[in-house]
Amino acid sequence: MADENPFPGENNTGHFWDDNIRELRNPPPRWWMIAFWLSIAWWVLYGLLYPMWPTPPWKLEQTEQQHTRGMLGWTSIQEYKQGMEQVEQVRGQYEERIAQLSADEILADPGLLQYTIASSKVVFGDYCAACHGSGGQGNPGYPVLADNDWLWGGSLGKITETITGGRKGNMIGHQNILSEQEVDTLAQFAVDLSEGREASDEAWTLFNNKGCSGCHGPDATGVLGTLPTGDVITVGAANLTDRLWRFRPGGFESAKHTILYGVNQSGVEQTRDAVMPKFGGAGSAEGRLDENQIKKLAVYVHELGGGL
Ligand code: HEC
Ligand code: HEC
Structure with a gap:
């Protein structure tokens, strides 16, 4: 720093470096000052x-309030509640219509269907996913x-x-009814059919004579008959002719x-456990779903399966 100001008359602060680099007293631009004061005013006003x-x-001891209330009386919780009220209103309209319509009619109404699927996802996650998987993809035993x-039919x-x-599927055990040889033949029969091969005549005869066809x-x-409405009659017996195994891992031993x-x-x-709990009506162990929820879930599951 020099002792004397080498630039007399200039509005510098008297700070110099390297002889001619110096600090000036120029005010910041006007627009900047305006923005600066406005931001302070904004801060006070907002406060x-x-x-x-x-x-x-x-x-703090005399009041529960940890901050000033603000002149507008706005609170985030109030805003949330108002938002929820609006959501409930919209939902209420949909739910009312769902209560009046049949599941078939809901399926035919694209707007309602969209709402039904979106709102059922949550219910499905809460009540069904533990057994059937979050996307209905199933689990071992489910x-x-x-x-x-x-x-049981997909209508x-x-x-x-x-x-x-x-639902509670029922199939008797055959350990005392069939010989070991017959059990092997029928298990092979199920494997052959599931893999798209012809089963032997002997196996078909056993299948019919030992009562298997009565349920399967x-x-x-797995279908005993089809009604004119297109609905199927079943007793919940698995389809033995497709590649899907109801009980995993599937195959001969299974x-x-x-x-x-x-x-x-x-x-x-060692019997297979296969109980689908009851979700509606009185006396259901888990009777937690109301009619609308069941109706919506039926539509949702129907759509998961891509219809019948
Ligand atoms: C505790 C486990 C469990 C829960 C929870 C459960 N299910 Fe099931 N569900 C089963 C089992 C086991 C079966 C197979 C029943 C059988 O084998 O006869 C089944 C069968 C079904 C079927 C028939 C499938 C078919 O092929 O015909 C549908 C539809 C179904 N469940 C829907 C649901 C819905 C919707 C929920 C939720 C509200 C739900 N399940 C909750 C265990 C469960
Ligand atoms: C009383 C009715 C009934 C009779 C009789 C019956 N089944 Fe079943 N069977 C069922 C039911 C119901 C299931 C499926 C259970 C479920 O998923 O809840 C099943 C499942 C099966 C499975 C498992 C399929 C899979 O995908 O994992 C095989 C294999 C099978 N049955 C073979 C037979 C054979 C062979 C006979 C004759 C010896 C027979 N069943 C007799 C009702 C019956």
Whole structure:
């Protein structure tokens, strides 16, 4: 720093470096100053209108309020509540229409269908996903819902029945009914059909004579008959002719196990457990879903399976 100002008359501060680099007293541009003062004014104004200033510590004991209220009286919780009210209003309109319409009619209404699917996803996640998987993809022991292979029928009516009343497949164990040889033949029969091969005549004869066809249907597809409405009659018996195995891992040993010990047989330790709980009506163990929820879930599951 020089002792004397080498640039007399200039509005510098008297600070110099390297002889001629110096600090001037030029004011900031006007636009900048305006913005600066406006921002301060904005800050003060905002602080008056909205909750902002913390309550001084010595006042905290007399008031629960941790900050000033603001002249507008705005609070985030109030805004949230108003928002929720609006959402509920919109939902209420949809729910009212759903209550009045049948599941078929909902399916035919694109706007309503969209709402139904979106709102059912949550319910499905809460009540169904633990067993059937979050997208209905199934779990070991729990059937896939996201395909077009149904034990009990995939029409809206049948699905509603399933959710409302629950289902419990029933297949007797054959360990005391069939010889080991016959069990092997029938397990191979199930494997052959599922892999698209012709089963032997001997196996078909056993299938018919040992009562299997009484539940699995004459052609082993699990369907006993079809009504004029297109609905199927089943007792929940698995389709043995497709590649899907109801009980994993599937294949020869798995089929043999099912044939030997059956499904839901009380007193048979190794039997397959297959109980779909009841979600509707009185006396349901889990009777937590109302009619609208069941209706919407039926539509949702129907759409997962891509219709019948
Ligand atoms: C505790 C486990 C469990 C829960 C929870 C559960 N399910 Fe199931 N569900 C099953 C089982 C097991 C079956 C197969 C029943 C059988 O084998 O006869 C089944 C069968 C079904 C079927 C029939 C599938 C077919 O192929 O015909 C539908 C539809 C279904 N469930 C929908 C639902 C919906 C919707 C929910 C939620 C509200 C739900 N399930 C909750 C275990 C469950
Ligand atoms: C009383 C009815 C009934 C009879 C009789 C019956 N089944 Fe079943 N079977 C079922 C039901 C119901 C299921 C599926 C259970 C479920 O998913 O809840 C099943 C499942 C099976 C499975 C498992 C399929 C898979 O995908 O994992 C095989 C294999 C099978 N049955 C073979 C037979 C054979 C062979 C016979 C004759 C010896 C027979 N069943 C007799 C009702 C019956």
